[in-house]
Amino acid sequence: xxxxxxxxxxxxxxxxxxxxxxxxxxxxxxxxxxxxxxxxxxxxxxxxxxxxxxxxxxxxxxxxxxxxxxxxxxxxxxxxxxxxxxxxxxxxxxxxxxxxxxxxxxxxxxxxxxxxxxxxxxxxxxxxxxxxxx
Amino acid sequence: xxxxxxxxxxxxxxxxxxxxxxxxxxxxxxxxxxxxxxxxxxxxxxxxxxxxxxxxxxxxxxxxxxxxxxxxxxxxxxxxxxxxxxxxxxxxxxxxxxxxxxxxxxxxxxxxxxxxxxxxxxxxxxxxxxxxxxxxxxxxxxxxxxxxxxxxxxxxxxxxxxxxxxxxxxxxxxxxxx
Numbered sequence: 001x002x003x004x005x006x007x008x009x010x011x012x013x014x015x016x017x018x019x020x021x022x023x024x025x026x027x028x029x030x031x032x033x034x035x036x037x038x039x040x041x042x043x044x045x046x047x048x049x050x051x052x053x054x055x056x057x058x059x060x061x062x063x064x065x066x067x068x069x070x071x072x073x074x075x076x077x078x079x080x081x082x083x084x085x086x087x088x089x090x091x092x093x094x095x096x097x098x099x100x101x102x103x104x105x106x107x108x109x110x111x112x113x114x115x116x117x118x119x120x121x122x123x124x125x126x127x128x129x130x131x132x133x134x
Numbered sequence: 135x136x137x138x139x140x141x142x143x144x145x146x147x148x149x150x151x152x153x154x155x156x157x158x159x160x161x162x163x164x165x166x167x168x169x170x171x172x173x174x175x176x177x178x179x180x181x182x183x184x185x186x187x188x189x190x191x192x193x194x195x196x197x198x199x200x201x202x203x204x205x206x207x208x209x210x211x212x213x214x215x216x217x218x219x220x221x222x223x224x225x226x227x228x229x230x231x232x233x234x235x236x237x238x239x240x241x242x243x244x245x246x247x248x249x250x251x252x253x254x255x256x257x258x259x260x261x262x263x264x265x266x267x268x269x270x271x272x273x274x275x276x277x278x279x280x281x282x283x284x285x286x287x288x289x290x291x292x293x294x295x296x297x298x299x300x301x302x303x304x305x306x307x308x309x310x311x312x
Contacts, residue, residue, distance in 0.1 A: 006302045013251040013305065014270040020248035021157045026171050028152040032145065036179050042215060 147194050148181070154272055158199050161267045162206035165252055169213075173206045180205070192281060196274070199282040203264075254304040262297025265290050 148155070155177070159170035177198070180186035186201045188194060255263050261283065268279035280290035 006298065009305070010266070010270050010298065010301060013247065014267075016244055017248045017251050018157060018271055020245055021160055022153045024167060025153045025156040026174075028149045031152075031171075031175050031178055032148070032182075034175060034178075036183070043212075046215070 144181070144188060144194070148178070148198070151195060151198060154195070155198060155202060157271055158267070159202050159206065161255075161263065161271070162203050163209070165256070169206075169209060173202060173209050176209070177201050177205050193278070195272075196278050196281045199268070199272070199274075200284070203282060250308055251305065254301055254308060257304055258297055258300055259293075261285070261289075261293045262300065265293045266297045266301060269294060 156170060156174055159174045159177075160167065163169040163173055177186065180201065181188075188197050191197075255266070258266070264283055265276070265279050268274045268282055269276060274282070276290050276294055277287055279294070280287045283290060285293075
């Protein structure tokens with residue numbers, strides 16, 4: 001089929017479809033003067049509930065951050081812990097809160113270098129040589 | 135021109151466009167006549183209470199068709215919620231039900247041909263279906279169709295060309311299958 005033939009054929013087909021549709025088009029006047037039905041409560045409930053849930057989540061996250069921040073020694077007494085000197089961070093005695101924060105992953109042992117202290121020991125400040133291993 | 139006069143002129147134009155608007159609402163609602171009517175009713179409500187305002191930056195027809203397209207999309211989204219609430223799923227088009235009575239032979243043949251093209255259209259990609267409907271059914275230019283669809287002219291032209299060949303092939307295939 002050539003392009004003009006194709007277009008002509010399609011126009012004819014669409015015209016038939018249009019005639020078919022127009023026979024069952026509803027009355028304009030009836031639709032234009034129809035009264036708006038009562039708005040479904042779901043249309044306002046769903047967005048409102050979503051907003052409330054998001055707000056609660058944000059409040060919960062904020063409260064959690066505030067609680068953990070307040071319980072950490074840095075937040076309570078930032079001047080109490082001396083700032084670590086460059087290069088001797090691992091030599092500094094671990095602060096009470098830091099040792100508790102170390103949480104080794106199950107596969108952390110794979111990262112250990114043979115001949116050096118295990119990572120868990122380094123994280124606890126037991127590795128005395130900062131140049132060895134890491 | 136006063137506000138009421140302006141509103142009355144828009145009402146007259148909408149009345150003149152009503153059959154075409156219903157055809158476009160049908161195309162945007164998977165050819166379900168009930169959903170198309172709901173969509174169009176919602177569009178008129180939007181026009182009446184000012185949620186959809188014609189600012190004369192385009193022709194009334196392209197603006198109205200854009201509103202119909204957006205409203206049909208909203209309805210599709212809300213129909214998911216309706217299904218979740220156990221309501222009607224809008225899954226079965228009411229096309230065959232609406233024309234259920236006995237029709238004369240010529241009318242039945244015309245209806246059959248219309249159903250053929252509707253079926254072939256339903257097998258096209260959404261954008262192709264939209265642009266072909268707007269150009270061939272609504273007599274819009276490709277540029278106007280692009281405006282209604284909210285796409286670039288080049289994109290609309292590409293969908294038009296591809297869709298036209300695909301639809302012609304589908305019609306031939308249907309003809310061959312009887």
